Amino acid sequence: xxxxxxxxxxxxxxxxxxxxxxxxxxxxxxxxxxxxxxxxxxxxxxxxxxxxxxxxxxxxxxxxxxxxxxxxxxxxxxxxxxxxxxxxxxxxxxxxxxxxxxxxxxxxxxxxxxxxxxxxxxxxxxxxxxxxxxxxxxxxxxxxxxxxxxxxxxxxxxxx
Numbered sequence: 067x068x069x070x071x072x073x074x075x076x077x078x079x080x081x082x083x084x085x086x087x088x089x090x091x092x093x094x095x096x097x098x099x100x101x102x103x104x105x106x107x108x109x110x111x112x113x114x115x116x117x118x119x120x121x122x123x124x125x126x127x128x129x130x131x132x133x134x135x136x137x138x139x140x141x142x143x144x145x146x147x148x149x150x151x152x153x154x155x156x157x158x159x160x161x162x163x164x165x166x167x168x169x170x171x172x173x174x175x176x177x178x179x180x181x182x183x184x185x186x187x188x189x190x191x192x193x194x195x196x197x198x199x200x201x202x203x204x205x206x207x208x209x210x211x212x213x214x215x216x217x218x219x220x221x222x223x224x225x226x
Contacts, residue, residue: 078119082128089129093139093146099128099173100153118155124173128153131174131214134195138180138212141191145181150209152176169202169220175213177206185210199223 073081075097082096100119120128131152139147154162154170169175180188188210192203200216202224216222 073119073122075119081122082125085125085129086132089132091129091132091136093136094132094149098149098152118157120153120155120173124153127173127214127218130217131176131212134192134197134201134212134214135176135178137195138178138188138191141194142183145183148179148181150177150179169213169215172218174215174218175202175211177209177211179209 078100079096082099086094086096135147139145151170153173154164154168156171159168159171164170178188185206185208189203189205192198192201192210192212200214200222202211202213202215202222204211204226215224
């Protein structure tokens with residue numbers, strides 16, 4: 067039996083950072099992948115919760131997604147890609163109304179904004195990616211959702 071243990075934020079930064087470096091990933095930090103330690107305000111009462119770091123076996127998914135995001139960063143013209151939401155633990159995903167099988171639970175999804183481009187333009191760039199048949203792409207008013215569902219064994223493509 068394998069015992070799961072909760073990593074600290076610093077342990078996650080070290081382990082994930084080493085994996086990102088070994089995978090040749092630049093421009094993304096382990097804390098972008100998991101927004102550990104974020105606190106939220108409830109409607110009237112202060113309701114803090116701490117997000118958990120992803121399980122170690124999900125780092126591979128994060129690296130695959132990083133590669134797609136790096137391609138997005140350099141598409142049309144090189145501009146930063148800001149991640150609004152990446153990994154979500156199941157408790158946080160439920161609290162914010164995420165779907166039960168959200169790709170965010172796998173480290174295989176991110177809600178992003180590319181500087182200087184509209185969400186629709188970002189979605190178009192992702193549609194033009196050579197692996198777009200493996201993606202889920204969601205077009206929203208203020209961001210674009212990208213996930214790598216087909217690369218990690220889920221049915222693809224998906225568009226909304």
